[in-house]
Amino acid sequence: MSIKHAILGFLSWKPFTGYELKKWFADSLSFHWSGNNNQIYGTLIQLHKDGLVTNEIVAREKYPDRKVYAITQAGFDELRAWLGSGAELPRLRADFHIRLAWADMLGDEELHTLIGAYESRLRNQILMCRETLRRGQAEPARTPRETLLWNAVAERNAAVYEDELAWAGALGEKLGRLRLDGSRDVAREDMK
Amino acid sequence: MSIKHAILGFLSWKPFTGYELKKWFADSLSFHWSGNNNQIYGTLIQLHKDGLVTNEIVAREKYPDRKVYAITQAGFDELRAWLGSGAELPRLRADFHIRLAWADMLGDEELHTLIGAYESRLRNQILMCRETLRRGQAEPARTPRETLLWNAVAERNAAVYEDELAWAGALGEKLGRLRLDGSRDVAREDMK
DNA sequence: CAAAGCATGTAAGCAGTTACATGATTGT
DNA sequence: ACAATCATGTAACTGCTTACATGCTTTG
Numbered sequence: 001m002s003i004k005h006a007i008l009g010f011l012s013w014k015p016f017t018g019y020e021l022k023k024w025f026a027d028s029l030s031f032h033w034s035g036n037n038n039q040i041y042g043t044l045i046q047l048h049k050d051g052l053v054t055n056e057i058v059a060r061e062k063y064p065d066r067k068v069y070a071i072t073q074a075g076f077d078e079l080r081a082w083l084g085s086g087a088e089l090p091r092l093r094a095d096f097h098i099r100l101a102w103a104d105m106l107g108d109e110e111l112h113t114l115i116g117a118y119e120s121r122l123r124n125q126i127l128m129c130r131e132t133l134r135r136g137q138a139e140p141a142r143t144p145r146e147t148l149l150w151n152a153v154a155e156r157n158a159a160v161y162e163d164e165l166a167w168a169g170a171l172g173e174k175l176g177r178l179r180l181d182g183s184r185d186v187a188r189e190d191m192k
Numbered sequence: 193m194s195i196k197h198a199i200l201g202f203l204s205w206k207p208f209t210g211y212e213l214k215k216w217f218a219d220s221l222s223f224h225w226s227g228n229n230n231q232i233y234g235t236l237i238q239l240h241k242d243g244l245v246t247n248e249i250v251a252r253e254k255y256p257d258r259k260v261y262a263i264t265q266a267g268f269d270e271l272r273a274w275l276g277s278g279a280e281l282p283r284l285r286a287d288f289h290i291r292l293a294w295a296d297m298l299g300d301e302e303l304h305t306l307i308g309a310y311e312s313r314l315r316n317q318i319l320m321c322r323e324t325l326r327r328g329q330a331e332p333a334r335t336p337r338e339t340l341l342w343n344a345v346a347e348r349n350a351a352v353y354e355d356e357l358a359w360a361g362a363l364g365e366k367l368g369r370l371r372l373d374g375s376r377d378v379a380r381e382d383m384k
Numbered sequence: 385c386a387a388a389g390c391a392t393g394t395a396a397g398c399a400g401t402t403a404c405a406t407g408a409t410t411g412t
Numbered sequence: 413a414c415a416a417t418c419a420t421g422t423a424a425c426t427g428c429t430t431a432c433a434t435g436c437t438t439t440g
Contacts, residue, residue, distance in 0.1 A: 002427060009294035019391050031290065032283050039428060041393060062437065064391040083291055083298060087310055089317055090286035091224050092352045096279035097345045098223065102201035103275060104338035110276065118279055125281055145370060146296035152363045153289045156356075160284045163355055164348075171344045178337060194399060211419050231400060233421060254409065256419040 003033055004043055008079040011053060011071040013140055018044050018067065029129050030157040044069055052078055092160070100171075108179055115172045122165040129158035195225055196235055200271040203245060203263040205332055210236050210259065221321055222349040236261055244270055284352070292363075300371055307364045314357040321350035 003025070010016055010024060018041045026035030033039070044067075047053045052075035058066045071079075096118050103111055133154050141147045195217070202208055202216060210233045218227030225231070236259075239245045244267035250258045263271075288310050295303055325346050333339045 006290050006293075009290070012294060012297070017391075018393090022391095031293075032285060034429065036429060036431095037393065038395085038430090045393095064436075066391070079294065080297060083295060084302065084306070086313075087286075087288035087291055087306075089313060090284055090288065090352070090356055092282055092284050092349070093224060094279075094282035096282065097348065098198050098201070099275055099279055100341050100345055101198075101223075102204060102271065103341060104332075104335055105204070105272060106275060114276070114279075121278075121281055140296075143296055145367065148366060148370060149292050149295060149363075152359070152366070153292055156289065156359050157284070159355065159359070160282070160352070163351070164282050167344070167348050167351070171341075174340060174344070175337065178340060209419075210421090214419095226401065228401060228403095229421065230402090230423085237421095256408075258419070 002043075003039055004047065005079060005082045006031060006033070007040070007043055007047065008052060008071060008075050008082075011069060012076060012079055013142075015068050015070040017069065029132055030154050047075065051075075094164070108175070111175065112172065115168055115175075119165055119168050119172075122161050122168065126158060126161045126165065129154070129161060133158060194235075195231055196239065197271060197274045198223060198225070199232070199235055199239065200244065200263060200267050200274075203261060204268060204271055205334075207260050207262040209261065221324055222346050239267065243267075286356070300367070303367065304364065307360055307367075311357055311360050311364075314353050314360065318350060318353045318357065321346070321353060325350060 006025075007021060010021055016024075018037075021044075022035045022037065022040050024035070025031055025033040025040065044053065044055075048055055048069070051072060053069045053071055055067050055069045058068055060066065099114070103114070106114070133151075139147075139150045141150070198217075199213060202213055208216075210229075213236075214227045214229065214232050216227070217223055217225040217232065236245065236247075240247055240261070243264060245261045245263055247259050247261045250260055252258065291306070295306070298306070325343075331339075331342045333342070
């Protein structure tokens with residue numbers, strides 16, 4: 001997977017400038033791209049070379065010129081072919097899980113604090129996702145089916161954070177129980 | 193996040209060769225790294241340069257020499273410092289979700305097939321995860337707490353695929369319902 | 385008057401991937 | 413005979429990231 005097809009996707013909707021695409025990527029919580037210039041402008045140049053998009057320079061007073069990109073038939077065909085090809089498995093890249101694998105080096109307090117910090121970060125992210133979802137799915141919304149698809153993706157994205165939060169909470173509790181079942185020394189340490 | 197700290201983690205357990213580490217990464221379903229040579233051997237060379245590991249060449253009859261890497265105190269300190277630092281948010285990179293965002297171009301049949309293919313891939317992956325979990329958490333298992341942590345991570349990894357499958361199933365149903373509520377033409381198309 | 389927005393682009397670098405290269409040994 | 417395992421390493425590449433560079437305009 002690369003950002004290429006996502007850009008073609010946006011352009012299949014309507015023409016955009018690099019700057020506008022950048023904002024879409026940067027603002028989206030479901031598409032996990034930073035929206036950095038190098039990648040977007042670079043990919044657009046490549047797509048243009050490959051004949052998948054055309055561009056038109058629109059000069060304006062008082063503001064910089066805009067380079068408006070539009071999808072070509074070849075671009076449309078490429079997008080459609082990609083849609084039909086098999087998707088990769090989803091992949092949760094969770095720094096935190098790698099850390100946990102070696103976290104037995106840490107004391108109970110420290111581990112507990114770490115999990116707590118992770119939970120609070122997750123809670124914050126969930127609030128943002130939920131707020132975005134609540135504020136409406138203005139997005140494309142050209143057909144009921146498209147709206148359903150966009151909402152499903154955004155919903156699933158939020159759910160991943162929520163599930164992760166629930167899992168972290170359950171883990172914290174399990175660790176607490178293990179702590180009680182364990183040595184009295186550990187229990188005493190608990191009282192600071 | 194990079195593989196650097198995961199390698200230090202393994203070495204904090206006991207000394208390993210690059211070849212052995214490679215297998216750990218390649219075989220793990222929870223650590224999402226391919227276990228390619230370039231990255232592992234390269235990182236080991238870097239870690240050695242930085243004084244975080246030592247290496248000892250062990251010559252053997254009939255087999256190639258082994259370069260056995262061991263963690264140093266500096267490496268241990270680095271690992272511990274990293275563990276204490278804040279973790280990033282988890283990030284589900286799902287090709288399939290990006291595809292769905294533009295899948296309204298596809299016909300009902302085609303979309304249904306696509307979701308079905310994704311579900312079957314997920315089911316397969318879940319079987320593998322569950323089998324690995326069932327066959328026991330031999331892994332490090334030096335303390336009950338470490339076992340708990342490793343199991344929790346593996347469990348969460350499997351759950352992500354299961355949740356994704358449930359979500360995809362629910363999405364398929366929603367699309368089906370929308371289809372019935374929609375035009376008769378679509379319904380007729382259904383009968384092939 | 386400073387910050388944010390509009391708009392394009394480049395430089396440098398990190399993390400990770402597949403594939404190549406070598407060569408003995410063991411299992412099917 | 414062929415494939416897999418043991419074992420180390422390199423080359424070439426993709427995808428993505430932060431930060432830099434420019435310069436005008438609008439908003440706070």
